[in-house]
Amino acid sequence: MSSCKLDHPLEDVLAKLESQKEFLPEDLYVSCQRFLELDVTQTELNELFHLLKKYDLSSEEEQLRRNIEMKQLVRA
Template sequence: MSTCNLDHLNEEVVNKLESQREFLPASLYEQALSYLQRNPGQDELNRLFHLLKKYDLVSSEEQETRNRDMLDLWT
């Protein structure tokens, strides 16, 4: 997964989450939405954005890895 030097706003991350909603496990989507409502820091926003980026296009193995990485953000 590539990284970039752009900071992503909470709104951008919510939009990215919404765009990937149908590809995410429902419970993970709900947890991510709840997490974003707690106003995470910039590093966490950037990390979540990039975990969601092109989620629908990666392999199921990569999706599982990203799912675990997302869970690590809020647990």
């Protein structure tokens, strides 16, 4: 994903996940929720935030690519 110098706190990642809920496959949404209940690193938070960012505006092909990356990240 794009490199960003900003660290995204857990609250921001949870808010971004919630804002994209209706666009994500349900099982992936649940997997992301469970992942965020764990002790995740700042790098993982940033990566998930950027995968979720503008997910709803992405093409279907881009969403599928992001789904794969999210599943790998959250070990779904």
